Amino acid sequence: MVRTPPPLPVRDKAAARALSPMLNRLAEERATGVLVREHGTLHLAQGRVVHAESPLAPGLDVLLTAHGTLATAAWQRAAAAAEGPLRAAELLLESGLLPAGALELCHLDALYDAGYFALAPSSTPGRFHYDGAPRTGTLPSVPVVALERETLRRRLQLHRLWPDPAADTAPLIRADPLLRDTGPAPAAPARPARRTPLAPRQRAVLDRVDGTRTAADIARELGRQAFHTLVDVRRLAAAGHLRPLAPVVPVPPAPPPTAPEQARNLPPPLPPVTDPDIALLKRLRDALEAL
Amino acid sequence: MPGIDECLLEAMRLPGARGAALVDWTSGLALGTVGEAPGGDHETAAAEAAELARLAAEHGTFTAQGADRPPVEDVIVSNADSYHLLRFIDTSFDSSVFLHLWLGREEGNLALARIRLGEMAARLVLG
Structure with missing residues (x-):
């Protein structure tokens, strides 16, 4: 089912x-x-x-x-x-x-x-x-x-399906639902995963997951609403069929060039402080708690 | 050619019609509503009707053999005082929407409403 x-x-x-x-x-x-x-x-x-x-x-x-x-x-x-x-x-x-x-x-x-x-x-x-x-x-x-x-x-809906938002933006790669458990090797043979057939709309999304495409790419290829695609992506992630390829780490902007004498006398510049986005932090916390 | 509002108003002219809505079953969003809402709130009714529609559309038990889309035509729920008729809309673009018609049981004619709602669903997207 x-x-x-x-x-x-x-x-x-x-x-x-x-x-x-x-x-x-x-x-x-x-x-x-x-x-x-x-x-x-x-x-x-x-x-x-x-x-x-x-x-x-x-x-x-x-x-x-x-x-x-x-x-x-x-x-x-x-x-x-x-x-x-x-x-x-x-x-x-x-x-x-x-x-x-x-x-x-x-x-x-x-x-x-x-x-x-x-x-x-x-x-x-x-x-x-x-x-x-x-x-x-x-x-x-x-x-x-x-x-x-x-x-x-809609944010709440996605969160309830699968609390990690990483799959919304990262390139997606297929995962074997059988190998999802990443804890210590079980003493008993791995329990067989429940094979749940996919709904046709989810199948269409999963068929396009190739380690390169993001959810937005798949939505565009399918001519399908991006949010609808995210719903399927989060459901597929929850069922262990796919995962985000790698977390996207933003490259910090290079510090502004300083004159050599200033560079000698001044302490290293503080990292740029950006206004923390409370909603994003909350989602991150929720995702970590759910791991 | 009718738009969404005209289509819903036409549905409300069916005998016994209490309320009608156009709902997206992936998100649970009501894209249009007229009349009363079952349970008193259109947004809640849309989310709950969307659950039912999605279950019917995704489970192989209810879908037609070999058919591509829509997987299901109607979902009908009856209770002691009313009927709920959900009619899936077959759009040529990708979507997941249905018409939800709420009918009083005394005056409502389920067979007639089912035929008419099917015609309205087709006219909405085919003109």
């Missing part, structure tokens, strides 16, 4: 409004413009999220063209005639080339998906560019608070 993951979390209404104080302020003032954050951008119109993009999530163009819903040439024509992917999608809607329901659904899927990454903990402050022309589009928009709450709920 297919392994049953833990129940889907329900949004904690009290926990909302903790992700980006800047975003909440922009929502309150009904701002229009683009919020650029470390892992993605949110496009606001009158304080509502109308579009989101992230390098970690396939865009609407990928979702629509990967399985032939829309010919690549048709998207390129719309994109060439429009300013940005949101306007291109609106052109497609107006042209009647795609059913409204399909386009709305795909648009919302892409918005929540990229929004999840755009609101991920970041090490740099976000920047907002005001846009003078507030415009109500024809595609559905989402209140900021709804995107924030859904993002928090």
Whole structure:
């Protein structure tokens, strides 16, 4: 039987409004413009999220063209005639080339998906560019608070599936579920692992794990939402089918060059202090506790 | 061509309809809701209905032989006072969504609702 993951979390209404104080302020003032954050951008119109993009999530163009819903040439024509992917999608809607329901659904899927990454903990402050022309589009928009709450709920969902976030970003490699126990060699013969057949959607993800691709690469190849792919990746990690290849250790930036006499007289420079990201630290602690 | 809201409002015109939602069964997110929520909260109802839909879609016991997608057409739950009808939507792009219709048992006609919801699901994504 297919392994049953833990129940889907329900949004904690009290926990909302903790992700980006800047975003909440922009929502309150009904701002229009683009919020650029470390892992993605949110496009606001009158304080509502109308579009989101992230390098970690396939865009609407990928979702629509990967399985032939829309010919690549048709998207390129719309994109060439429009300013940005949101306007291109609106052109497609107006042209009647795609059913409204399909386009709305795909648009919302892409918005929540990229929004999840755009609101991920970041090490740099976000920047907002005001846009003078507030415009109500024809595609559905989402209140900021709804995107924030859904993002928090999705984080919790992934955490419950498998608390180590390393597999979300690192290249993935297949692991033999039989060899997962890494403790001291057991005296008794290793107990046979439960062979659980994979759901077809998980199989498609696992088939692309090759020691090079990351979850984001697999999502793009499958034309599938990145968060959906992360759900499968964490479930596969929990079942011992894959693991992150190696933790990615960020290279510390080189210290600024100093004059030779300063270098002689001064103590070695302190490492650069960055504002610790509480959410990230908590996730790290949880992952370590779960080992 | 109907959008998500028009589709849900059309579902609400079925006899006995109390509430309807479009739900993603991987994340448990309600992409659209109308009417009452079973249990009083649309978000909780969406997460719980998503659990049920995912179980049906992922377990080989319930999926059609040799069929590619969607693995399951409907999930139907009945209780003393209502019916729940979950209709999987077959999109040409990759997605995991279903329509959830909640029907009062007195006025609801399950057979009719099942046929109509199937038609609405197809129109939503095929136009």
